[in-house]
Amino acid sequence: MKTKQFDIKKFLMNYALYVIMILMIIVIACISPKFLSLRVLRDILMQSSTRILVALGCMFIIVCGSADLSGGRVVGLAAVVAGSFAQQAAYYNKFWPGVGELPIIVPILIGVTVGGLFGVVSGFTVAKLKVPAFLATLGTQMIAYGVNCLYFNKAPNNSQPLGGYTESFSKLGTGSILGIPYLVIIALGMGVVIWLFQTKTCLGKQIFAVGGNPEAAKVSGINVFKTLMITFTVAGALYGLAGCLEAARTGSASSSYGLSYELDAIASCIVGGCSAGGGVGSVPGVIIGVLVFNVINYGLTFIGLSSYWQYVVKGAIIIIAVALDVRKYANKN
Amino acid sequence: MRKKLVSVLLSTAMVATMLSGCGNSSQDTATETTTTAATEASAEGDTAKSGDAPVAGVCWYNFADTFISNARQSLINIAEADGAVSVEDADSQNDTATQTNNMNNMFSKDVDYLVLNNINTGAIDEICNQILDQGCYGIFANTDTPSDANFEKNEKLYSVSSVATQSGTIMGEAIVDYWNTNPEADRNGNGKLDYVMLLGIQGHYDTTVRSQNSVQAIVDAGIEVNQVGGDLVCEYARAKAQESVAALLANYSDDIDCIIACNDDMALGAIEALKAGGFFGDTGKYVMVTGVDATAVGCDAVREGTLLVTALNNPITLSKAIYKVMKLTSNGEEVTTDSMGIEGVSVEGRRVWLDYKAITKDNVDEAAYDVNDTQIDY
Numbered sequence: 167m168k169t170k171q172f173d174i175k176k177f178l179m180n181y182a183l184y185v186i187m188i189l190m191i192i193v194i195a196c197i198s199p200k201f202l203s204l205r206v207l208r209d210i211l212m213q214s215s216t217r218i219l220v221a222l223g224c225m226f227i228i229v230c231g232s233a234d235l236s237g238g239r240v241v242g243l244a245a246v247v248a249g250s251f252a253q254q255a256a257y258y259n260k261f262w263p264g265v266g267e268l269p270i271i272v273p274i275l276i277g278v279t280v281g282g283l284f285g286v287v288s289g290f291t292v293a294k295l296k297v298p299a300f301l302a303t304l305g306t307q308m309i310a311y312g313v314n315c316l317y318f319n320k321a322p323n324n325s326q327p328l329g330g331y332t333e334s335f336s337k338l339g340t341g342s343i344l345g346i347p348y349l350v351i352i353a354l355g356m357g358v359v360i361w362l363f364q365t366k367t368c369l370g371k372q373i374f375a376v377g378g379n380p381e382a383a384k385v386s387g388i389n390v391f392k393t394l395m396i397t398f399t400v401a402g403a404l405y406g407l408a409g410c411l412e413a414a415r416t417g418s419a420s421s422s423y424g425l426s427y428e429l430d431a432i433a434s435c436i437v438g439g440c441s442a443g444g445g446v447g448s449v450p451g452v453i454i455g456v457l458v459f460n461v462i463n464y465g466l467t468f469i470g471l472s473s474y475w476q477y478v479v480k481g482a483i484i485i486i487a488v489a490l491d492v493r494k495y496a497n498k499n
Numbered sequence: 500m501r502k503k504l505v506s507v508l509l510s511t512a513m514v515a516t517m518l519s520g521c522g523n524s525s526q527d528t529a530t531e532t533t534t535t536a537a538t539e540a541s542a543e544g545d546t547a548k549s550g551d552a553p554v555a556g557v558c559w560y561n562f563a564d565t566f567i568s569n570a571r572q573s574l575i576n577i578a579e580a581d582g583a584v585s586v587e588d589a590d591s592q593n594d595t596a597t598q599t600n601n602m603n604n605m606f607s608k609d610v611d612y613l614v615l616n617n618i619n620t621g622a623i624d625e626i627c628n629q630i631l632d633q634g635c636y637g638i639f640a641n642t643d644t645p646s647d648a649n650f651e652k653n654e655k656l657y658s659v660s661s662v663a664t665q666s667g668t669i670m671g672e673a674i675v676d677y678w679n680t681n682p683e684a685d686r687n688g689n690g691k692l693d694y695v696m697l698l699g700i701q702g703h704y705d706t707t708v709r710s711q712n713s714v715q716a717i718v719d720a721g722i723e724v725n726q727v728g729g730d731l732v733c734e735y736a737r738a739k740a741q742e743s744v745a746a747l748l749a750n751y752s753d754d755i756d757c758i759i760a761c762n763d764d765m766a767l768g769a770i771e772a773l774k775a776g777g778f779f780g781d782t783g784k785y786v787m788v789t790g791v792d793a794t795a796v797g798c799d800a801v802r803e804g805t806l807l808v809t810a811l812n813n814p815i816t817l818s819k820a821i822y823k824v825m826k827l828t829s830n831g832e833e834v835t836t837d838s839m840g841i842e843g844v845s846v847e848g849r850r851v852w853l854d855y856k857a858i859t860k861d862n863v864d865e866a867a868y869d870v871n872d873t874q875i876d877y
Contacts, residue, residue, distance in 0.1 A: 198750055200750055201750075203749070206749050209746065213742050213745070259795040259796075315563045319563075319568055324565070324569055324572070324870065325563075325564075325565035325568050325569070326794055326795040327737070327763075327767075327795070327796050328796070329796035330796075330799070340774075412738065415738075416741055416768060416771060417771050418764070418767060420764065421563065422735070422764075423736075423738070425734075425736065463746070464745075465746075466729075467729070467731065467742075467746035467747060468749060468750045469750070470727070470728045470729050470747075470751075472729035472730040472731075473729065473730060473732040473733075474730070474732070475729075
């Protein structure tokens with residue numbers, strides 16, 4: 167009897183959010199059975215795709231025992247920069263009038279590079295200059311936003327939302343193979359790559375070690391500086407990629423893109439089982455975390471509720487997740 | 500343990516700030532018009548300091564705002580080209596405290612004109628008193644206009660602002676036109692106009708006037724309306740609107756006749772979701788979508804036939820009107836609709852009103868404006 171009770175508690179502690187998500191899906195489907203359709207699944211996955219990339223980047227940093235507030239604004243900057251190089255040659259309101267039509271890989275590489283550079287700056291500030299990560303990345307967040315506004319306001323664009331993307335770039339955001347959108351393939355593909363990196367490579371495991379106990383990691387011969395630099399750079403590159411895809415998905419870009427995506431990402435990571443203290447986190451968990459929030463966003467709008475309910479439900483879920491996280495550690499100690 | 504608890508608490512606090520996310524604030528606010536007796540502004544001594552051009556100190560609410568950045572650049576260009584008034588400006592960074600600092604700064608520089616793109620709307624009376632004490636001209640630009648009492652107290656007080664309600668009315672009227680001429684616009688044939696409302700930020704002045712006046716114009720035309728879905732607060736963001744409309748379409752695809760968005764970005768997000776949901780183009784399925792701002796991409800959508808209408812608040816008209824008020828008063832001339840002489844600008848007392856312009860497929864080319872256009876005398 168006693169053992170059984172313990173098991174239920176443990177089960178709820180580990181899987182409460184999945185239970186809540188499944189309950190929500192059941193409730194929404196009862197209100198409107200159309201919710202259980204392929205179209206809805208496809209929409210939710212598609213809306214989650216860019217968020218998954220941001221959350222995966224964020225996961226690296228949280229696992230490493232650090233924090234990153236720059237994600238959203240770096241997504242915004244990468245979206246604008248990538249978008250500015252993805253316009254048709256003949257588009258009348260071209261960002262770079264002299265530049266012809268570029269192959270799709272160019273804007274993506276530029277976007278990823280911009281994101282990566284911001285990761286390098288954040289990483290250096292945290293790892294070398296020893297600035298607390300919250301403040302260092304608050305700084306890079308502001309710089310990213312400022313740079314974005316300056317770039318976006320450059321003549322002849324003068325802060326007009328971007329448009330007129332090349333066909334291949336638009337296809338990236340809207341097209342699909344066998345009914346599976348490219349965006350979803352990219353996001354899940356990156357998830358697999360990162361999962362392999364995290365669980366099968368030495369460096370991946372070092373990141374966990376640094377997050378779990380930096381002192382112990384240092385003593386056991388891990389180069390903490392290098393590990394932090396790589397973590398932040400990879401995260402930045404993922405934000406950059408997310409920015410490119412966000413531009414392609416929405417068919418535009420402006421300096422307001424990516425606002426508060428980093429907080430959504432942190433929330434998804436925590437809900438997905440990353441420990442706010444570092445050293446714990448997995449790719450499948452984070453992806454589920456992102457899906458939980460997108461099911462809420464989509465589902466509540468789907469049944470015609472006001473957007474404010476999304477905040478109430480999301481807030482409640484964050485509280486439950488963090489409360490459970492704290493309890494897990496209380497048990498361990 | 501303690502460290503972990505601290506970081507948990509920190510992240511909770513951080514996540515909590517997510518709820519207070521701030522969106523694109525925007526630009527134009529104005530209240531209902533009330534006529535006051537026109538009083539000719541006097542242009543004595545104080546503007547003629549040692550024969551130099553009078554100086555205008557301009558406090559814009561946010562340089563990063565598209566509309567403001569265009570108006571600002573245009574005003575600088577006009578002042579440079581004309582030379583009758585010289586302009587220096589400051590950025591309030593969407594913060595009332597910064598605005599107050601900038602304003603005091605302008606006062607200590609002893610400017611002849613204070614042009615205030617005010618965001619501290621609760622303190623209008625206080626600001627008007629400060630301007631009166633300072634003795635300079637005060638021009639409230641693209642914001643709530645001061646009360647009649649303030650205008651009576653200070654004959655050097657002006658306001659230059661768009662008629663914000665028009666942005667909503669323009670959307671509503673375009674919907675009424677389309678509805679009345681295209682019977683198939685009632686897609687589910689229920690005799691009601693089923694609309695989706697994409698809000699910017701609730702309580703935000705633009706969101707309020709645009710959402711209320713658009714629906715009001717439809718109701719005034721005797722059409723019964725029905726709102727589909729809840730209040731969709733998309734914070735003026737394209738991605739959010741796209742996601743919300745995609746979710747609504749999955750459930751109410753056949754029951755939506757029109758989507759009213761409080762700005763072009765959200766309207767374009769809705770159009771993107773509609774395209775993905777099998778509307779427009781060769782599909783033959785059409786839903787009315789309306790927006791405000793007449794951005795370049797918005798005008799593209801108007802040309803393409805996906806955006807029914809967008810309302811243009813021309814930043815160049817704003818800067819020209821501000822400049823013209825300064826130039827006229829510094830010459831001792833009266834500010835009237837005639838003396839202003841700018842299209843879409845009318846003067847009531849010392850309130851200068853700028854009209855929104857409806858941009859549809861028929862006149863989409865008139866939506867273009869040029870920050871280098873410095874012509875103020877017509």
